[in-house]
Amino acid sequence: MAPIGTLIGPTVNSRNYKARIVAHVLGVDLETTPSFQMGVDNKTPEFLAKYPAGKVPVFEGADGFQLTDSSAIANYVASKSPNSAQLLGETDEERALILQYTFFAESELAPTVAGVLQPLLGVTPFIKPAFQAVEEQHFRFLGVLNTILLDKTFLVGERLTIADIIVTCNLTMSFKLFLTADDRKKYRNVTRYFKTMVNQPAFKAVMGNVELCEKRVQPPAPAKKEKKEKKPAEQPKKAEKKEKPAKVEEEEEAPKPKPKSKLESLPETSMKLDDWKRFYSNNDTKPDAMEWLWKNYDAEGYSFWKVEYKYNDELTKLFMTNNLIGGFFSRLERARKYAFGNLLTLGKDDDNMIWGYFIVRGKEIPEEVTDAADFESFEWTAADHTDPKTRAEIEDCFAWEGPALPRECYDGKTFK
Ligand SMILES: N[C@@H](CCC(=O)N[C@@H](CS)C(=O)NCC(=O)O)C(=O)O
Structure with a gap:
């Protein structure tokens, strides 16, 4: 067929x-x-x-x-199979129950699994009260499932249906990275069920062996941000405010148009960052893109920065480190117009580091970058691109390979 x-x-x-x-x-x-x-x-x-x-x-x-x-x-x-009813249900009741568990898996399990894991993996910011709320919800739905599974091997009837496939798949990342041995004891029916499912030949053939979580992933190190002293000009003008009628205050609090970036008032540059980004994306990095960059780089309009994570000793799994870079980049969104960079995950599991280089518009790190919630977790050091060693590092960094990298490159992310 x-x-x-x-x-x-x-x-x-x-x-x-x-x-x-x-x-x-x-x-x-x-x-x-x-x-x-x-x-x-x-x-x-x-x-x-x-x-x-x-x-x-x-x-x-x-x-x-x-x-x-x-x-x-x-x-x-x-x-598409002549035997579809085997998985999709034989009776109206079976089909309805399958639909019920599908919705449960998609609207209750999946969002809470993502909700606990994304902040732990650094994909979204870790905000403790928000994390605790979603964790509570996740445990609530596991509790519901635990009760349902008290006397059941499969969710619908006495054989595997698509409901089991969907529910099990949506629970997989939680069992791998979140639910500790203690949690598994608490939700023992769900755990028994999950283990039964992932040991079925069809699951094994597709997923391989599923290793259950030994130690829950921990949230990334918090950004150690110094409290910025408010400049007098930024203090609210209390006296003036008091006199204004409440209505005006409400209007004042309505979202204001975004202030223009200070970078917009810099002198024109001969190198458009978008041109570089396009050239970099569409050509081999070494030698073509790098030759383009060294030929067109405007040292008056841009600066290079070496970027290193301050808490490399707290990094564990390589894929989590790479996710952490992804999370940082998503919080750098405001800087996309003014910055380009590569951060690499170097090393091996339980012994790795984040390292890379950025080009930014202007001679200083712009506030579009320093405003990112976890900016302070990274060391930004001005880099002299005319120094041969630095230049070689930048080239290998942007190519994700080469002898100038401090360690073996596992993966990386490009901010462009
Ligand atoms: N309800 C969708 C969700 C798909 C989904 O969120 N996929 C993730 C990967 S697991 C994705 O593509 N994310 C990329 C993005 O959000 O841009 C499904 O079950 O297929």
């Missing part, structure tokens, strides 16, 4: 597993994209034209049919 289509997205991903486990159970031929690059292949204009949310996985049928959302895709893949 020819493949029904392609499941597009990273293959090591619990949302991607759903359709593949279904395909494995029912013998449906489904293609995958093992070389998919997250954050690159799902952000191209062609991808976004078809799938505007830019999220994965998505499905593209051999007949051109397009579908998003992992649980919908898994259902569609199942429907």
Whole structure:
């Protein structure tokens, strides 16, 4: 039988597993994209034209049919088998219960799993009260599931259905990175169920062995930000304020248009950062892009900075370190117009570092950068690009490889 289509997205991903486990159970031929690059292949204009949310996985049928959302895709893949009822339910009641658990998995489990893990992995800022609230919700839903599973092996009826596949996949990252042995004891029915599921041959064939969390991931080191002294000019003018009627105060508190960046008033530069970003993205870094940069770099209009993480000794898993860079970059959003850089994850698990170089507009680190919540967690040192050693480091850093890197490069992120 020819493949029904392609499941597009990273293959090591619990949302991607759903359709593949279904395909494995029912013998449906489904293609995958093992070389998919997250954050690159799902952000191209062609991808976004078809799938505007830019999220994965998505499905593209051999007949051109397009579908998003992992649980919908898994259902569609199942429907292509003559034995689909085995996973999709035999009776109206089974089908309704499957739908109930699918919604539970997507609207209760998935957001709370993401809600606890994203701040711990540095993808979003770690704000303790917000974290505690979502953690409480996550435990609440695990409690619900624990009660349901008290006397059940499978969620619906006495055999595996797509409900088990969806719920198990949505719990996977929590069991891997969040739920400690103590938590697992507390939610022992959920734990028994999860272990039973991931040991089913179809799950194993797709996911491999799932190692349960030994030590919960810890939040990234907080940004050690010194309290900025308010300049007198920034103090609210109390006397004036008091006299104003309440209505005016409300209006004053309405969002104001963003102030123009100070960088906009710098003298014109001969190098447009966007031109560099485009050239860098579309050409080999060494030698082509670097030759372009050294030829066009305007040392009056820009400055180079070496950027190093201050708390390398607290870094653990390489992928978490790389996520931390991603989180930092997302908080640098305001600086996108004025900065370009590469931060690399160097070393190995439990012994790694973040290191890289940035080009910024102007001679100082602009407030668009210093305002990022975790700016203070990084050391920014002015770099002299005319020094041969520094130049070699910048070249290898931007290429993510080469002898000038202080350690072996595992991965990295480009801020552009
Ligand atoms: N409801 C969607 C969620 C998809 C989703 O959030 N995918 C993540 C990866 S696991 C993604 O593509 N994130 C990229 C982005 O948000 O830009 C599904 O189940 O497929």
